[in-house]
Amino acid sequence: MKVLHVNAFDTKGGASRAANRLHNALIGQGIESSMLVQSKLSNSPLVITEINPIAVFFNKILTFIDTLPARILRKDINNFSPSWIGSRAIIKKINSLEPDIVHLHWICNGMLSIKDLAKIKPPVVWTLHDNWAFSGACHNLHLCKRHDPITHQCGTFSKLFFETKKKAYRSKSKLGIISPSQWLLNMSKKSILLQSKQHFHLPNPIDTDVFKSINQSQSRELWKLPKDKKIILCGALNILSDPNKGLDVLLSAWAGLKDNNITLVVFGNNQDILPGMYDDKIYFVGKIDNDASLNTLYDAADAVVVPSLQENFSNTILESLACSTPVIAFNVGGNADLIHHNINGYLAQPFDELDLIAGIQSVLKQEDTFEIKRNARQYVIDNFSYQAVAEAHKKMYINFLSTDTDPIKR
Numbered sequence: 427m428k429v430l431h432v433n434a435f436d437t438k439g440g441a442s443r444a445a446n447r448l449h450n451a452l453i454g455q456g457i458e459s460s461m462l463v464q465s466k467l468s469n470s471p472l473v474i475t476e477i478n479p480i481a482v483f484f485n486k487i488l489t490f491i492d493t494l495p496a497r498i499l500r501k502d503i504n505n506f507s508p509s510w511i512g513s514r515a516i517i518k519k520i521n522s523l524e525p526d527i528v529h530l531h532w533i534c535n536g537m538l539s540i541k542d543l544a545k546i547k548p549p550v551v552w553t554l555h556d557n558w559a560f561s562g563a564c565h566n567l568h569l570c571k572r573h574d575p576i577t578h579q580c581g582t583f584s585k586l587f588f589e590t591k592k593k594a595y596r597s598k599s600k601l602g603i604i605s606p607s608q609w610l611l612n613m614s615k616k617s618i619l620l621q622s623k624q625h626f627h628l629p630n631p632i633d634t635d636v637f638k639s640i641n642q643s644q645s646r647e648l649w650k651l652p653k654d655k656k657i658i659l660c661g662a663l664n665i666l667s668d669p670n671k672g673l674d675v676l677l678s679a680w681a682g683l684k685d686n687n688i689t690l691v692v693f694g695n696n697q698d699i700l701p702g703m704y705d706d707k708i709y710f711v712g713k714i715d716n717d718a719s720l721n722t723l724y725d726a727a728d729a730v731v732v733p734s735l736q737e738n739f740s741n742t743i744l745e746s747l748a749c750s751t752p753v754i755a756f757n758v759g760g761n762a763d764l765i766h767h768n769i770n771g772y773l774a775q776p777f778d779e780l781d782l783i784a785g786i787q788s789v790l791k792q793e794d795t796f797e798i799k800r801n802a803r804q805y806v807i808d809n810f811s812y813q814a815v816a817e818a819h820k821k822m823y824i825n826f827l828s829t830d831t832d833p834i835k836r
Contacts, residue, residue: 427526429529432520432530433532435466447633451633453472464536505565527827549602562588595620603624606760607629607739610738632744637721637749642726660692660733670735688786691726724745730742737758737760744764747764751799772785
């Protein structure tokens with residue numbers, strides 16, 4: 427079986443990392459898997475992209491043009507993607523590779539125009555990483571003040587893109603939808619745009635040979651972190667500039683924390699803040715660009731806080747649990763798929779700063795810290811290892827290819 431994963435990047439961002447991990451997990455199970463990306467950052471021979479300088483330049487132009495509606499409407503270009511323009515070369519490349527199945531992931535920023543979906547000849551499955559596939563153009567609906575809870579549109583332009591998606595989905599009969607979280611699965615199945623499509627609930631995988639507990643004392647020495655304090659870790663791509671990541675909520679709550687024995691460590695690639703100590707309770711370590719370094723940072727921490735306002739299937743939570751580090755997060759989105767309250771972490775009431783702090787204190791004060799750490803890793807091994815997730819996807823591919831068309835016709 428030949429599987430082709432299609433994503434804007436191969437290693438940059440949460441969706442690309444999840445897609446790349448699934449790609450590698452499938453290879454480990456003997457499946458012929460490859461990735462087609464708009465921008466390649468790795469040196470993997472199984473990741474395909476345009477190497478022609480003219481094509482590379484043209485891709486950059488497409489990315490800019492695709493964001494023009496968001497710029498004109500003064501919307502956040504990271505949350506509003508019309509996908510009204512795309513590369514014909516990508517469609518041509520997909521079909522020339524002749525995969526048995528095309529697995530889409532994050533395809534915005536001028537990579538694929540949604541109206542060209544039907545031009546992909548092989549059957550298509552699409553892993554959802556946010557709300558974009560069933561909204562007008564928004565990735566995170568809760569960040570859109572004009573969001574309609576029924577149609578998931580937010581204005582005239584959004585309605586136009588919504589109608590474009592509706593036509594595109596109707597024209598591609600062999601289109602299956604995958605959601606890593608139960609929360610996003612339920613939203614997609616109820617949505618006007620995707621309710622007629624076949625849905626699958628399949629998680630993202632993680633390499634438990636890479637993400638694992640090592641030696642906390644040595645990891646702290648590596649990062650020059652204090653050994654005599656409790657370390658709470660928080661981080662994500664663009665942690666300081668992305669409002670969805672909720673760092674402002676955590677910092678507001680942190681200001682009321684009176685325990686001087688706890689230090690907050692923040693990672694992320696915001697260029698406005700240089701690595702170093704803010705005060706005696708908050709430390710910023712900057713950008714982490716490889717899994718090995720990230721693993722040691724999780725290992726150095728006593729707990730991880732994910733204060734996001736919405737998450738589908740958080741890589742940060744998954745990685746932390748694999749490293750035997752419990753996680754505190756708000757009970758939103760797909761967080762409950764990963765965190766079992768007081769078993770491998772703490773689910774705080776949404777956006778309640780006091781409960782978030784209570785969760786941190788609860789996890790740190792657990793009498794049997796060994797138990798909660800063991801629960802964290804064991805849950806990941808049992809449910810999200812490369813082997814488990816790859817086998818589940820292989821069964822899904824076979825099942826999907828054996829059916830003729832969508833189960834529901836509108």
